[in-house]
Amino acid sequence: MFFKDKTILVIGGTGTIGTSVVKELLKDNPKKIKIFSRDEYKQHQVREKLHHHKAIQFYIGDIRDLNRLEEVMSNVDYVFHLAAMKRVDACEENPLEAVETNIIGASNIKNAAIKSKVKKVIFTSSDKAISPTNTYGATKLIAEKLLAAPSSSATKFASVRFGNVMGSRGSVIPLFQEQIKTNQKITITDPEMTRFMMTLTQATSLTLQALKESKGGEVFVLKMPVIRLGDLADLLIQQSGYSVTIENIGLKPGEKMYEELMTYDESQQAWELDNMFVIPSTSTDVNSYSKKAIQRTYKSNDQEVVTKHQLSELLQDAGLLEKN
DSSP, rough: OTTTTTTEETTTTTTOOOOHHHHHTTTOSSEEEEEEEEHHHHHHHHHHHHHOTTTEEEEETTTTTTHHHHHHHTTEEEEEEEEOOHHHHHHOOHHHHIIIIIIIHHHHHHHHHHTTTTTEEEEEEEESSSSSSSHHHHHHHHHHHHHSSSSSSEEEEEEEEEEEEOOTTTHHHHHHHHHHHOOOOOOOOOOEEEEEEOOOHHHHHHHHHHHHHSSSEEEEEEEEEEEEEEHHHHHHHHHHHOOEEEEOOOTTTTSSSSOEEEEEHTTTEEEOOEEEEEEEOOOEEEEEEEEBOOOHHHGGGOOOOOOOOHHHHHHHHHTSOOOO
8 A cells, every 4th residue: 555645646648557556556545636738628528437536636737837747746745657649750740849848848847756755756668769760769768867866855756658658648559550540551660670569557557666665866677578460460460350451651760670678787786676677866775686687788689589479468457359
């Protein structure tokens, strides 16, 4: 009951991961959960989905607005920062907007948390932050560095690096499913492209665990399965029952054939837990960690790819594929 009688702010709490985090937090009987986001309609949807729970309060606002963040962060114990401008193509076309949201927004959250004497803040980063080739990844990397930078405050900051979350808004699975349904056609970058893939349950669990375990300044990296894009397309086509064509369209600007979650240099400093790696910063107290990570780059093209059967089970567990 870590969050019992605590006040928690979930920034981006109407998104896929945000809503899941809120549901888990409610199990601990917190005093209050503040959901902060820009979209009033999504807030209405979440309010209905959570049956107007008395512990939840909704706040409209933007992380670009420091004054509004300071208002909302008053008397808050813990903060989950899940908001972002995250579509790779949109960030490529609007790089300054991505900087305003993903970097300046993170800076505003840090400053507001310090002013309000928040205990801990967890930031959700991305595998695209490693050796970034696009604006989105670059902004996430800078936000990680910004939050890990030492400060004289007692507030602790840490980050979690996600791979792709199955079924989240904007992810490839709902995109493929919509293409199959409407056009009986899938556009695929390259069938050999590999990606780290995690379920919503895993993403939620990692986020909560990271906040509980953080000593300050760490980046937490979940050990997660690697999938091949062509295998994913084949399974979704097979389930649909349609005669579907596949069009290979090649890499779009900023895309990579594989993703990385931890660099070799980071692995030299990293510690290893059963289900994740912990990359400390200069301000992290590492005395409670006991096992050093193996020194290597953690990337999707040198990990064993799950079989189609294993992928099918993952999709079924995530509720994205009908069980046989």
